[in-house]
Amino acid sequence: MRPFTRLETTLLPLDRSNVDTDAIIPQQYLKSVKRTGFGKYLFDNWRYLDPGTLDTDPGQRRTDPDFVLNQDTYAGAEVLLVRDNFGCGSSREHAVWSLLDHGFRVVIASSFADIFCSNSYKNGLLPITLQAAEVDDLFDQVEQDPAYVCTVDLEKQLVQDQNDRVFSFEISEFHKHCLLNGYDEIDITLQHEDKIRAYEDRMKQACPWLFP
């Protein structure tokens, strides 16, 4: 996994709550058996006016100029700014893969869905939960000035803007540690291999029907 430490970037505001993973990446793209190449389908139903599939060339499809992702104003932003309950619905990790593939490294929201969060941590995408009032504030700043820049510092757990306004965020020690170092959770778990085997030996006695 690509480590995440510190980032200085503009923000892309997507003023919506309850953005579900079907909206982040629609079902027809889940037919891919790869982890890459999903960026061009990010928010597909909002971004393009024409329907698409894995077979169609997105370059040939008409885009919706009103959709924020299609506006040059916010091009290159590595932080996606949204409202409540981002990433609800389906467990599809493709949602995280498409955000990363498009170039986002951080999502700031007032709340996230659980599965989306755990998928994010495993891929080096940082989900940051701020207070609703702080999120409102960031929306105001970005809408007034699209060039508004923030620094995201994972070590210090801070989002800081060019005017030295500071927002702090919570993250579990475990996920922080994995993200900062780019650790793979499978390797961490396999350090406990003996404990897993001992557990299985115990359970074979206690609940033998689980080990047919």
Place this chain on the structure above:
Amino acid sequence: MMENDTLYDKVWRSHSVHERDDGMTLLYIDRHLVHEVTSPQAFEGLRIAGRAPWRRDSILATADHNVPTTDRSQGIEDPISRRQVDTLDENCRHFSITQFPMLDVRQGIVHVIGPEQGASLPGMTIVCGDSHTSTHGALGALAFGIGTSEVEHVLATQCLLLKKSKNMQIRVDGRLPAGVTSKDIILAVIGRLGTAGATGYTAEYAGAAIRALSVEGRMTMCNMSIEAGARAGMIAVDDTTLEYVAGRPFAPQGAMWEQAQAYWQTLRSDDGAKFDAVVELDASDLKPQVTWGTSPEMVTAVDGVVPQDDNVDHRNALQYMGLQPGTPIEAIEIDKVFIGSCTNSRIEDLREAAGLIRDRSVADNVKLAMVVPGSGLVKRQAEEEGLDRIFKSAGFEWREPGCSMCLGMNADQLEPGERCASTSNRNFEGRQGKGGRTHLVSPVMAVGAALHGHFVDVRKWMA
């Protein structure tokens, strides 16, 4: 201390392999269900790392999302869908994993076949790369959806690193009126809690109305826990659970059954159990529910009206749905009807739905009404009971099992602007096809809508 545990506390504790100082628990997984959409990248990761599945016998695989619901003898026409299903076949062969392939009568929606086969048992931890894994909690299991990286993690280690959630009790007392089903209870719960109301919790459904439900009805409720934000929903084991599980192919038999069921009977929350949140509902007050928006929380009773668009989310939703505030729900006309999905495609759902038809036919303005059984075995059972003939003579299409128009990864999709009465679980924008408009309802409500061409209050027919 022991007498204060919730059902979730008990199952969680019995699967804890190791608790880390940083608050994470290494949790052992008993059953891993696998389907074709969220597994290819996990198997690829396993191969790249040169790893093998930790415990093959814990895995059960099937293809459900991409499979056609029409004649399958010629295979899958869409080459991209076919490749995904072929990839699952190939991974199962390569790693010697038990799979019910497309032409096996036991194939079906993964959340239907797990319980049907007895592969999902009380007290188990059950995962699948699919958010509706919460379904299996109806058996007193801890079952939850995971992402593809976690699928790989479970394949490689039989464990997950997790933080324990909080406990929420959802108590439903009273008796359900005729024409009101478990689908209506869960839609009403989601309407009350909101789609994020149970985020961070494991929900336990309890109370007289839940005890009175069949295991099928309980599965419908646990299925949609995720629509309220809860990764898992659970229901205590009782005689109904044990009767359901007994004799199923993967369930223990003989002396092992006796031992298992003695343990399973302890799987309920203690009387003094502490919940971090409690939600209470009276079933006798409930009416059939219909969603009007693009999130399951946007729901109202069938005798209600489309609400005012007084916030930006409601405005977006009503615009997408093509609805005006104040429109009576019963005045909304529909184009298609979908009876199926892991929420409502079990034999009991099909019996209830067929029971309402009584020699009537699908209304002329309904372009397509389809019934998609949850598994090949559900389909066979329904045919033995003659339900297929009732549906077909009323003008419904009777299809092969799979996810179908619940998410339209196969050919079953809504056209832009089409309005559908659907027994599935998500009314998100584009869920059933780009521009498609979904109204979530119970199976009997879907049949009522099919026969009239618009939503109707089925209580009038079932009193």
